[in-house]
Amino acid sequence: MSSSKIITVVIALAIGIAFGLVYGWVIEPVEYTDVTPDVLRADYRADYVLMTAEAYQTDFDADAAARRIAQLGSQPPAEIVSSALTYANLNGFTQDEIHALQTLLTAMQTYQPEDNLNP
Amino acid sequence: MNQLTRNSVLQFTLALLIGFGLGLAYSWLLSPVTYVDAHPALLRADFKDQYRIIIAASYAANKDLPRAQARLNLLGDVDPVSELSAQAQRMLATGETFEKARPLAQLATDLQQGYVGEPFTPTPFPTFNTPNAQFTSASTETETQPEISEEATFTPAAPTVFFEQTPLIPLAQETLTPRPTFTPTAGPGDPFALVSQETICDPGMSKVMQFMLLDSRHDQIAGAEIVVTWNQGEDRFFTGLKPELGNGYADFTMEADTVYNIRVVTGGAFVPDVRAPVCTDPNGVNFPGGILLTFQQP
Numbered sequence: 001m002s003s004s005k006i007i008t009v010v011i012a013l014a015i016g017i018a019f020g021l022v023y024g025w026v027i028e029p030v031e032y033t034d035v036t037p038d039v040l041r042a043d044y045r046a047d048y049v050l051m052t053a054e055a056y057q058t059d060f061d062a063d064a065a066a067r068r069i070a071q072l073g074s075q076p077p078a079e080i081v082s083s084a085l086t087y088a089n090l091n092g093f094t095q096d097e098i099h100a101l102q103t104l105l106t107a108m109q110t111y112q113p114e115d116n117l118n119p
Numbered sequence: 120m121n122q123l124t125r126n127s128v129l130q131f132t133l134a135l136l137i138g139f140g141l142g143l144a145y146s147w148l149l150s151p152v153t154y155v156d157a158h159p160a161l162l163r164a165d166f167k168d169q170y171r172i173i174i175a176a177s178y179a180a181n182k183d184l185p186r187a188q189a190r191l192n193l194l195g196d197v198d199p200v201s202e203l204s205a206q207a208q209r210m211l212a213t214g215e216t217f218e219k220a221r222p223l224a225q226l227a228t229d230l231q232q233g234y235v236g237e238p239f240t241p242t243p244f245p246t247f248n249t250p251n252a253q254f255t256s257a258s259t260e261t262e263t264q265p266e267i268s269e270e271a272t273f274t275p276a277a278p279t280v281f282f283e284q285t286p287l288i289p290l291a292q293e294t295l296t297p298r299p300t301f302t303p304t305a306g307p308g309d310p311f312a313l314v315s316q317e318t319i320c321d322p323g324m325s326k327v328m329q330f331m332l333l334d335s336r337h338d339q340i341a342g343a344e345i346v347v348t349w350n351q352g353e354d355r356f357f358t359g360l361k362p363e364l365g366n367g368y369a370d371f372t373m374e375a376d377t378v379y380n381i382r383v384v385t386g387g388a389f390v391p392d393v394r395a396p397v398c399t400d401p402n403g404v405n406f407p408g409g410i411l412l413t414f415q416q417p
Contacts, residue, residue, distance in 0.1 A: 008127065012134035013141075020142015030151040034163035037170075041156040047190070048173065055176035068173055071166065 038073040042087055045072055049084035050097055053104035062111045065104060078108040160195030167194050168206055175203070175222035182235045187226055200366075203227035204341060208360045217344070217357060224342030224359050228366055232338045311343070311388040311414035320398035324409035326375060328393065332358050332367040332383065333415040339367025340416075344384035349377050375407040388414050 024030075040048065049069060056065045069077040085101045093101075146152075154161075159170060171194070178187040191199040204227045207220040229235055311332060319329070328347070332340040341359025358369040373379060373395045381390040390412065398408035 005127065005130065009130055009134040012131045013138040016135040016138020016140070017142040017145075018138075019135075020139040020144075021146050022142075023139075024143045024146025025152055030147055032154050032157070032161055035154055035157045035161045035166075037162060037166050039154045039157045040159065040162075044157075044159055044193070048170070051173045051177035051190070054180045055173065058180040059176070068169070071169060 037071045046084040046087040053100040056104050062107045081105045159193040175226045178226050179222040200227050200230050228341040311383045314415045315413040317411040318396040319409035326373045326395050326407045327409040328371045329411045330369040331413045335416045339365050341366035346382045348380045
């Protein structure tokens with residue numbers, strides 16, 4: 001095989017790969033149907049934390065709140081609530097909502113899982 | 120086209136296809152698109168359940184029905200009310216307490232009604248008064264519910280029972296025990312009243328005691344607790360656990376020749392002496408029928 005043929009084949013291969021990547025990433029990407037809450041969009045994550053905060057204002061169950069927030073990722077609950085609070089401050093959440101998030105943040109900053117309390 | 124050119128085209132096409140396949144394998148298998156901004160509708164079923172629980176818990180706190188509705192819509196359920204009811208049913212079936220399922224049932228009911236309903240609150244047990252010695256017992260259902268007390272008076276010689284029950288001995292001897300006078304105790308909400316008691320002579324519904332609980336607007340009420348007692352025991356259940364039959368629906372299978380006392384915990388309605396009616400089929404054969412009890416708030 002002459003060098004010009006080899007170059008032609010390599011070019012064809014490169015074009016094919018490029019088409020394959022464009023098709024697989026852009027035109028027909030893998031569709032996810034069973035995602036976990038940790039990949040929720042920032043506004044949905046903030047709303048999820050806000051719902052937890054609203055519930056916490058009624059039941060004061062820090063354990064349940066921590067379990068709910070833990071669904072959003074492996075970071076400490078206080079960190080997740082802090083991110084949501086930052087988002088809330090930047091996106092026009094009401095004072096009541098921000099207050100609820102602050103209350104939850106305080107609770108999560110002082111929260112100790114039962115396992116840690118009773119090793 | 121000569122042989123040389125044909126070979127070149129073939130090689131080019133082949134290389135193109137192989138490249139396409141490699142690119143596809145990389146983009147689909149080795150490094151697929153990573154989701155970082157997912158919509159709640161894409162959540163896995165168990166996470167959707169968790170999401171609904173949090174929506175319901177939040178609704179229980181803020182009573183913002185439009186917002187709860189909007190949040191539920193994010194999950195992409197075809198019928199959010201049915202999903203809520205079904206989830207409450209699944210939770211109870213897996214042994215969760217009703218306290219945990221209650222917000223879901225309440226939200227389902229309010230969504231169906233279209234307005235914020237009164238939270239279901241247990242009311243005190245009814246009081247029975249007779250001139251004889253008084254017996255009082257108290258119990259607390261859960262730490263989140265107010266203390267519930269039971270009061271009943273009875274003749275000392277009679278069997279110690281709270282509600283009138285089917286005796287183990289023949290009914291004729293029951294006349295020795297005076298029937299207590301029922302005095303409903305006012306509850307925090309409007310009490311349910313028995314508005315109809317229908318006999319169902321359908322062999323398919325034999326011995327089935329059906330309940331339908333309605334509010335003053337004739338909307339069905341989910342999550343209302345009903346207690347059925349009889350001489351050998353007691354059963355507790357809630358309306359709305361069979362959403363396909365209605366959010367205010369509940370049922371219970373009776374035994375023939377057993378007398379039941381019914382109490383609607385939510386609202387304090389009490390119905391004594393309920394038993395399976397005797398029906399006759401077209402061949403003249405008797406069989407125990409069913410019964411439909413409809414309760415409604417005034």
